[in-house]
Amino acid sequence: MKKRYLPIAMFAIAALGLTACSGGGTDSPTDDTLDVWIMQGTNPDTEAFFDTVGDAFTEKTGATLNVEFVQWADAHDRFVTAIAGGTTPDIAETGTTWTAEFADSGALAPIDDYVAEAGLEDDLVQGLVDSGTYDGSLFGMPWYAGVRSIIYRTDVFAELGLAAPTTWQEIVDAATVIHAERPDLIPFPVPGDAEMLTYPWVWGAGGEVSTLEGDQWVSGLDADEAREGIRFYTGLATEHGFSSAGATTWKETDLLDNFSQGTVAMAISGSWTPATVLEKAPELEGKIGAIAIPGQNGGISPSVLGGSHLSMFEGSENKDLAWDFMELMTTGDFAQQWADQTGYFAGTESLLQPTIESDDPLVQPFAEQMVDGGASLPVTPTFGAVQAKKTTNAMIQSILSGQKTVDEATTDAAAEMNDIMNGN
Structure with missing residues (x-):
């Protein structure tokens, strides 16, 4: 399997070199590559975590996961530049206060239909849904929050x-x-x-x-x-x-x-x-x-309630494959692992419920x-x-x-x- 982790110094060059992928068949083998931007620093073991995610993603879809790590301090300006130049990835982590801004620019794709088809509408943490919703549509898939x-x-x-x-x-x-x-x-x-x-x-x-x-x-x-x-x-x-x-x-x-x-x-x-x-x-x-x-x-x-969404970009020609990644990351084992490793909470109530029922005095009140x-x-x-x-x-x-x-x-x-x- 091919996975690339590009240093920040190569970010602009990499962005210009992104190639559009052709249609993504969910759960079917494909030669596609999914380009993803993830913020650096939230998880001390980010690269190891996405090595594992990449393996699982390839096993599930047959596609390659191409992750680029971006420093939070640089991220907003890089997003603005990429949106203006049409060089956005397929998926990116977006801070909850950024999602509406990028949706307003027309850069993000609505994901309401994907969420509904997956039966996740009633499981998403409402505060993250609210911050990810703009002009009546959901543009940010709840990932994690504090x-x-x-x-x-x-x-x-x-x-x-x-x-x-x-x-x-x-x-x-x-x-x-x-x-x-x-x-x-x-x-x-x-x-x-x-x-x-x-x-x-x-x-x-x-x-x-x-x-x-x-x-x-x-x-x-x-x-x-x-x-x-x-x-x-x-x-x-x-x-x-x-x-x-x-x-x-x-x-x-x-x-x-x-x-x-x-x-x-x-x-x-x-x-x-x-x-x-x-x-x-x-x-x-x-x-x-x-x-x-x-x-x-x-x-x-x-x-x-602040944290991050995963957002799908309108320019992606691989939206079904992008949703496969979003669902993999925000539900189930990987969502729980990310929460455990970062000290944040997952974006679904089903994963939060055991935490709410916990007797840990430094965890349960925050979950509540x-x-x-x-x-x-x-x-x-x-x-x-x-x-x-x-x-x-x-x-x-x-x-x-x-x-x-x-x-x-x-x-x-x-x-x-x-x-x-x-x-x-």
């Missing part, structure tokens, strides 16, 4: 006789005790440069980030519900003193570092991070747990959050420009620093978001 919940020091909670919070008020109650009894700890940091940590409080209070009304996007950040959530979140720092002044400029990586150093009691964290915490601080083994982000008065506050409280940001190419402008981060930092009130900051952020998303 979600943010709360990690906390179980040893500290046990020492102080505290129960894990199930409401927003209980977060305040627990943090109040920690603040008084353990002054060496930051009860609940509020990082100012961590956009994704803001949205659960907006949604949890019943607010919206932005919604499409007619042909205009309307930000909900300045609505009463969103303001209530943002006021609670920033108030953990400004009103209660549960954060620290330094956290105003923290990114999520800074939050993770401080938790690993043993200076934080509770923090919002990605499902992929507990293993990193324990790797950095093995002394915390058995001393940390996780909970889904509580709803305001109980239940679960939605949290951003993903299935019952996984949410997507506005599915539009223009939301990426909002993120590039750091509209939400600037809003939070202005509140934390005392430069603006919540009402002032949300009014300004909503106006800027509307201008960007509506092309003004």
